[in-house]
Amino acid sequence: MVEDKIILGIDPGTTVLGYGLVHVKNNQLSMVNFGVIQLHKLANHPDKLKRIYDRISGIIDEFHPDEMAIEAPFFGKNVQSMLKLGRAQGVAIAACLGKNIPFEEYSPRRIKQSITGNGNASKEQVAAMLQKLLRFEDMPKYLDATDGLAVAVCHHYSKGIGEHNKSKGTNWDSFLRANPERKMR
DSSP states (O other): OOOEEEEEEEEOOSSEEEEEEEEEETTEEEEEEEEEEEOTTOSSHHHHHHHHHHHHHHHHHHHOOSEEEEEOOOOOSOHHHHHHHHHHHHHHHHHHHTTTOOEEEEOHHHHHHHHHSOTTOOHHHHHHHHHHHHTOSSOOSSTHHHHHHHHHHHHHHTTTOOSSOSSSOOSHHHHHHHOGGGOOO
16 A cells, blocks of 8 residues: 655644645655744734634645644743643634644654654754754754644654554544534534
8 A cells, every 4th residue: 555645743832833745755755845824923913823724724725735733832931831831832723624634733742852862852953963864954043843744754654553543543533523513504
C-alpha cells in the first residue's frame, strides 16, 4: 500500500502562529510549505481569532492537507494567556473540522523529543534539525514556522497517534458516529 498524504502542522499563537506542511510518500518526507500568520497588529482578540480561522481555511483550500496536527497549549502561570492560546488552538481546529480533516494534538515536549531526541531542545535546535531533515536552505525569520513543521513531522513519526485520541478518529463524521444523538435533523 502506497502512503501519500499531506500533513498540516500548527504551532498556535496569539501574536505569531506558525504552520508547516509536509508531504509523506512511501514513508519519505518532503517539505511543501511553511510560514507564519502575523497577528500582532490586530487590535483585539476576536479579530485575531477570525484571522486565524480565515488563514487556516485558506491554507487548507490551497494545499489540501489530509491530516492536521497541532501543538497542545502548555500550562503556564498566566491564566489569561493560556485561555487566549487555547482559543487560538480551538479556532484552528475548528477550521480543520469544518473541512472534515482529522486532527491530533501533541505536547511541546513530545514534539521536540521526536525531532531532536531531546524534549528540552530549543527552538533553534529544532529548526536546525528540520533544516537537515527536510533540506531547506533559508531559515525563516520567525522560528514559529519551523515549529509548525515540527508538529507535522512529529505527527508522521507518531503514526498519527497523539495526546487525546489514541484510538479514535477525530473528524466530524467520527464524532457523529460516536454520538448519534448529537446529529442535527
